[in-house]
Amino acid sequence: MHTVLIVDDETRLLQSIEAGLASYNDRFDVLTAVNGREAIEIFQREKIDLLVTDLRMPVMDGFELLTHVSVVYPFLPSIVMTAFATPEIEEKINNTGISKLLEKPVEFERLAEAILDGLQQEGKEGSIAGFSLANFLQLLSLEQKTCLLNVKNNHTDGYIYLEQGEIAAAIAGEIKGQEAFFKLLACDNIRITFRKLPQKKIVKMIDKPLMALLMEGMSRIDEAVQKSGVPSAPVVEVESSPATVQETSDVIPEQHHSGGEIMGKLEDTLGKLRDIEGFMAAGVFTPNGEMAGQVNVANLKLAEVGSLANDVLLKAQKATDVMNVGRGQVVHIEAPKAHIIARCLNEADDFSQSQAGKAHIHLIMLLAKDANLAMGKIKLESLIHEVAESFR
Known part of the structure; x- marks a missing residue:
């Protein structure tokens, strides 16, 4: 079940929005906050899939909240509600990379439609399970793909963004950049899901080539295994000098079966x-x-x-x-x-x-x-x- 956080300093409006969206409670849950600071506290406790926020609020306004979210949760879809949609406001909002702008008063059906559209993040490619992340990234690199991947297992949920086949950004919980990538690479029993690219530009966090990242990541996994003495989960090896064909090879593996x-x-x-x-x-x-x-x-x-x-x-x-x-x-x-x-x-x-x-x-x-x-x-x-x- 998805969770949507709605932020507005008008408590009556929040109550009416909750009531208006009640018919969608089989599609998503709704949490509310009265200002940006309270919203950030909720972010720290809950996994939020989409943010809906007003702009003018006390304590911490919507602009500050959106700026915080764009840095800490760069792949989160966001919707802004405002009664002051001037060109200057729209330009300022666009710089924070929001997904949609709705003018107040907002019709519940229109808001619900925008929320459902924002939650429809899975691409046509669908999900892939039981496949090595390292090998999958190499295939995407060969195709020079630009895409956003959600990588998750029972313990970790993160994102990897590829631009023209190279890793440009990664996030795993509160960890960002290369360290987030290495954490995701070390995960076992993962499910990889294609996500739609957000309208906002994803800030580049990683400059190192993919193969160099994979080699360093595998080296870290090996070191961790040696220190712990516990075998790691199955990981497909990434080779810096891949296998070659030996023209005169006559070494045949010993056969244990007919x-x-x-x-x-x-x-x-x-x-x-x-x-x-x-x-x-x-x-x-x-x-x-x-x-x-x-x-x-x-x-x-x-x-x-x-x-x-x-x-x-x-x-x-x-x-x-x-x-x-x-x-x-x-x-x-x-x-x-x-x-x-x-x-x-x-x-x-x-x-x-x-x-x-x-x-x-x-x-x-x-x-x-x-x-x-x-x-x-x-x-x-x-x-x-x-x-x-x-x-x-």
Whole structure:
């Protein structure tokens, strides 16, 4: 249930607003305050999802309250009620980044409509659960996305704002900036939800590149685990020099199951990709190009395609080595009729080698030209670690 805080120094008006909004009590709860200072005290005790405030109030007026909220709760939608909507007032309000301005006297239906609109923050993309935040951010970075994410679990609720694929701001409770980002990165069992971008401009808090943030965040998690001696929650590793393809690798992981069992397990795992809109085929390959399992709904010659994709991945990794930017781990080929995505995962201590007991695989996926590419990449990244279990 959402909670809306309404601030006005006219107690009778507050009472009438509460009564007028009573028919919406199945959509949101209403709390009230008579000035900005009282509102801030409520913010400290309660989780507020939307603020409605008057401007002219004693003790602390609406402008001071909005300024405080824009700094401490930069992603909170806000609505202003005022009987003095002059151009100067409107300009001053806009500088605080409010979502909507309503002139007094406010009709209850119009106010309710504005509140419901402000609470409708979830984007069309919906929610994603059970996925590594680090990997998800890397996918958004690849797509150079500008978006606002709500990251939460049972103990933490925060936001991460990306601008053109780079982290620009983060907040977790009262913590802001890089420290908030590191706190969210360390959370387990998270749910990631896309939120609509607020009309107000989000102040940039973070300048460090995403990969540098991820590396520092993972380093902090490792240090915390070593100090506590307690294993951390499962976190997908972020590699500064991703896995490479070894052209002459002949190291094969020790098998603890029969080939039939492994093949069946691989096909069951790969079958989860069928839900992707526009999915055509996917296959698992060894570093030297031998196919270990596949799901093929488009009757493609996947063994040949996979072998060629392996070659492309190898050349791309060699090229990134020459460029001195670290070894690449993903190749995306956009062809006239399909997308071909090749992903390398190497758990060896030396990413240029295969190592017994550690997975070194290539996962190749083909999607139709008009497929849901973003969801395809997300699912591919999520499943590759599940596939790797059969190769350790």
